Amino acid sequence: MAWPAIGAPEALTGTLAKIEDAGVIVIGYREAEPPFSFQKSDGTVVGFSIDLCMRIVERVREQLGRDDIVVEYVVATPATRFILVKNGMIDLECAATTNNAERRELVDYSYPHFMTATHFVSRRADNIESVADLAGRSVASASGTVNIDQLNALNRAQNLNIAVMPTKSNEDAFDLVVTGRASAFVMDGILLAAMVAETPDPSIYVLSTDTLSRPEPYGLLLKHGDTAFKTLVNETLESIYTSGDIDAIYAKWFTSPIPPRGTNLNLPLSSDLAAAFRTPVEYLE
Structure with missing residues (x-):
């Protein structure tokens, strides 16, 4: 060209x-x-x-x-x-x-x-539908991302008592949800959708409609x-x-x-x- x-x-x-x-x-x-x-x-x-x-x-x-x-x-x-x-x-x-x-x-x-905007992914069986539903739960997010900063800010602002679990990578954070050690993983919506799509059974997981940021x-x-x-x-x-x-x-x-x-x-x-x-x-x- x-x-x-x-x-x-x-x-x-x-x-x-x-x-x-x-x-x-x-x-x-x-x-x-x-x-x-x-x-x-x-x-x-x-x-x-x-x-x-x-x-x-x-x-x-x-x-x-x-x-x-x-x-x-x-x-x-x-x-x-x-x-x-x-x-x-x-x-x-x-x-x-x-x-x-x-x-x-x-x-x-x-x-x-x-x-893209910041969303969270969780296991469908846990029925976590909104940001408010994360209150009192363990939530993972990768260190060094804007997503974990947004999660921490929201946690403080709304007194959600979320146990934030920093990880080295997105893969580590998603694995915490897969294995049941975290209730949700906060990350960019497009990246979450791609990770879920690559799992053996994507129907196990659900991507939130609630967002933690604007696009x-x-x-x-x-x-x-x-x-x-x-x-x-x-x-x-x-x-x-x-x-x-x-x-x-x-x-x-x-x-x-x-x-x-x-x-x-x-x-x-x-x-x-x-x-x-x-x-x-x-x-x-």
């Missing part, structure tokens, strides 16, 4: 200079965060966010005139992702990371590539203040979005069978996200 022109600086700086010197672009990914970023049984890293980042890698190669730039993958967990980006240990975090003002003090975000956007993470690299990233995404290429990429991951079990999330593009793709802008709320 025809990429937007980006004026080459007299001398490369920041992330682009780092990539040029090393001949490597380092991508941060999740081991198990379908459909955004995950590792298949053969070790291949795939997902919706990864596909977008691979298009950015193509643009970097073109910008630098270096077809030999290779991709290195580094695991970036909810607890480590911001440190890895801030310290330059990864050049681009390609997963499902919510954009908010506090986090923008540490890192920069690309244009949004998804939107918020995900963005790709990059180093704070790196204007040249951020411009490249955003102009690449804008080209993908406004050309219509995003339709096929979205359909591949949200309305088609995906690895490892051929699960189809059957999640059509929402009107809000479609509008964000038509006119991409930075999310600064």
Whole structure:
């Protein structure tokens, strides 16, 4: 495809200079965060966010005139992702990371590539239908996420006496619900839906209609203040979005069978996200 022109600086700086010197672009990914970023049984890293980042890698190669730039993958967990980006240990975090003002003090975000609200998942047999029903129960959420902060804030504000159970990963938190050690797991609705869909019997679990937040956007993470690299990233995404290429990429991951079990999330593009793709802008709320 025809990429937007980006004026080459007299001398490369920041992330682009780092990539040029090393001949490597380092991508941060999740081991198990379908459909955004995950590792298949053969070790291949795939997902919706990864596909977008691979298009950015193509643009970097073109910008630098270096077809030999290779991709290195580094695991970036909810607890480590911001440190890895801030310290330059990864050049681009390609997963499902919510954009908010506090986090923008540490890192920069690309244009949004998804939107979701915070929900909780529980076992259907427990009949937990609302946030109020969580009162006095044990509820899991992954450390380093906005979701656990929202859960703690709600717990204090409404005096729910919830026993909050921090975990290292989303998988650990969901396992607490599966094994009955927690009554619920609080996380982004889309990620919960994907995890439930991958279980042997999804009917055992129910995703809440109650939310702990309004819909918020995900963005790709990059180093704070790196204007040249951020411009490249955003102009690449804008080209993908406004050309219509995003339709096929979205359909591949949200309305088609995906690895490892051929699960189809059957999640059509929402009107809000479609509008964000038509006119991409930075999310600064």
